[in-house]
Amino acid sequence: MLVNLGFLGVFKYYNFFAKEFAEACSSFGFQVDALTLDIILPVGISFYTFQTMSYTIDVYREKLKPSKDIIAFFAFVSFFPQLVAGPIERATNLLPQFYTKRNFDYKKAVDGLRQILWGGLFKKIVVADNCAEVVNHIFENQADINASGLFVGAIFFAFQIYGDFSGYSDIAIGTSRLFGFNLMQILLSPYFSRDIAEFWRRWHISLSTWFRDYVYIPLGGSRGGTWMKIRNTFIIFLVSGFWHGATGPF
Structure with a gap:
């Protein structure tokens, strides 16, 4: 596990922390050069780690x-x-x-192709990419657009990220079915959630359940009182932010 986390830390997070350390030093009047590494991030390192x-x-x-x-x-x-x-x-x-x-299963192959074409490619090309044009136009000209226009941009952005993520997931799951493999569901109508907690459980199910089973529960989960629950929840969201991207906004 330490080796896995070590590789992930070096490839994905070393440059981020090196730059942040240099900026923190400069804010206190110390000039420190960020010793970054010129390396290529391996494809899918977060997932297979x-x-x-x-x-x-x-x-x-x-x-x-x-x-x-x-x-x-x-x-x-x-x-x-x-x-x-x-x-x-x-x-x-x-x-x-x-x-x-595994033997060729015609029904699975048809289901897989249907999920790739209708589910994945339709969501990505028709929904997400077209929403992206509206979103980019609004956000790139936000100074000239009123509040209602920005609200429309936010709505379109919600459909864009859902179309992107759900589309990619459908393509992955459908392709797997072509080869006779069954992958877990990754989204469960998250925009129909009744609250934030339910949304968390319905969005990126494979990631949220991973954090629940391997981080949140081993830390104590909701046992141990309110402050323990708040601490563990904060750790989960902190780790989730780092997992999604090695930049400040995440």
């Missing part, structure tokens, strides 16, 4: 037996349909599917 960590933890908790098939294990870690945009699969769900012999 979390997947290998969940495998290690599940084996430690005896929820999963260690894999004796190295090819199946590396196929699980680097499964290409979900490597870039998720979902973050659990070894308990995906790894056993590599042990099973």
Whole structure:
């Protein structure tokens, strides 16, 4: 686990913290050059880091037996349909599917193609990309647009990010079905949530449940009083922010 987190820290977060440290020093009057690394971020490093960590933890908790098939294990870690945009699969769900012999399933193939074309590509190309044109125009000219126009831009942006994320996820899940694999659901109508807590449970389900099972609950969850719950929730959102991007806004 330390090796996994070490690679993730160096590749994704080292330059961010180096720059932040240099800026913090300059604010106190000390000039420090940021010693950054000119390295390329490996594709999907956040996803397969979390997947290998969940495998290690599940084996430690005896929820999963260690894999004796190295090819199946590396196929699980680097499964290409979900490597870039998720979902973050659990070894308990995906790894056993590599042990099973698969034959072509016409029904699964049709369902997969339908999810790729109608679900994924339609959401991405028709919904998200067209909403992006409106959003970019409004946000790039925000000084000249009134409050109602900015509100419209925010609504279109909500549809844009949903179309992007849901579209990519549908393409990943549909492609997996073409090969006979079943991936977990990643979104569950999040914009129909009744409150923020329900929205959190419905948006990026594979990530939120990962944080719940491997970070929040081991920290104590909601046990131990209000302050303990607030602390654990703060840690979850802090880690989630770092996971989404190594920049200040995240």
